[in-house]
Amino acid sequence: MRTNISEWFRPKNITEAVEIIKSGHAIPYAGGTGLRNGQVHGLIDLRGLNLDYIREKKNSVAIGACTRFNDISHFHWSDERRILSQAVGQAASNPLRNLITLGGSLAYRPVWSNIPTALLALNASIIVTGTDPSEYSVADFLKVKHSRQFLITEIVLPPAPGYGFYYRFARTRFDYSALDLAIYVEIKSGMIDLCRVAVGNALPVASRLTNIENQLIGMQLSNPKINEIVSSAEIKPLKNPNFSREFILNILKTELVRAFTKIREQDYAN
């Protein structure tokens, strides 16, 4: 029982919801699994806003902020945006994935969410209402201090016709991950034309390894130096009660090498 909750608001549209948010009387309630703030007295039921959708547009896919993780994980992607499905499909547990929403996870960034990493690799955009600007890149959004002044409405994914890879390291299926890794590359004439390598959970904020990316762009995919480059990845992992920093760093380097091996295999097969 959350005895601090005394009022529910049920807005019929996004404008109404944002007005309530800005009034400071209540915070949005999506899946509810990240609700921690004991000082909150009011909650906003977002169901009336119809933000539960996955829509394929001409050059992108838009996911409504209230779309549940299981709906995303079961979506049939035609390209490497499926790494988002892999990420959300490995988060939490099946009953929780029927509650956790994409927007809620981005807003509150709970430890189980996994999503910033995959969204960084896919170069997603976060659409919000109630603030200027109204569209953020994932990287910029992750720098925004959690605010009660706007509502996340949509996450937009551009096409991903290249190759993707997602890896999550945890002790068990239902454990918080110590590290997750998402990679997206595009190859042109055997050369790496675009490369995004994102690491999360082991860092305070999910981030791209731009140093590694810049070294890889322009390299032939078959170049064995790629393994050397990715093995030189350096991050300072967060302190973890279960694993040493050296262990997590080794996992990262190993999986980076494995990822590019898989990408090579896929490219050769094509």
Next chain:
Amino acid sequence: MQIELTVNGKLKTLEIHAGENLLETLRNNGYTGVKYGCGTGDCGACVVLLNDRPVNSCQVLTAAIEGESVTTIEGIGTIDKPHPIQEELVKAGAVQCGYCTPGIVLSAYALLRSNPYPTEDEIKTALDGHLCRCTGYVKILEGVKNAAERVH
């Protein structure tokens, strides 16, 4: 506050506290087959079906699901007329203390409705939110596989 909720096919008007969770609401209204295990969404003992999808009822605020449909273990089978999933779990030796079982039955029920012939991995994924201290899970998986064959 008052809300309307469909529970096991019956429309109910319930008096609730604004911060009450679904587990509390259901148990306070006689649906004691829904079990309190951890209260934090980790054990799965409290799983019910919300619009045919398994959810941890301890993580759902009841006021947030006004007008929706909930199925508890009481809506699946009874002592006199158990659901085949319940029978197969018992036959397989998958029930010892039985505390985790209602939640597992509901997750299995939801799985078999959407996926009549699940692989072992699919069963494991569907049940990944359930902890059992007694059985070691092998018999549970066996029971669900047998139930899949029997139900379809």
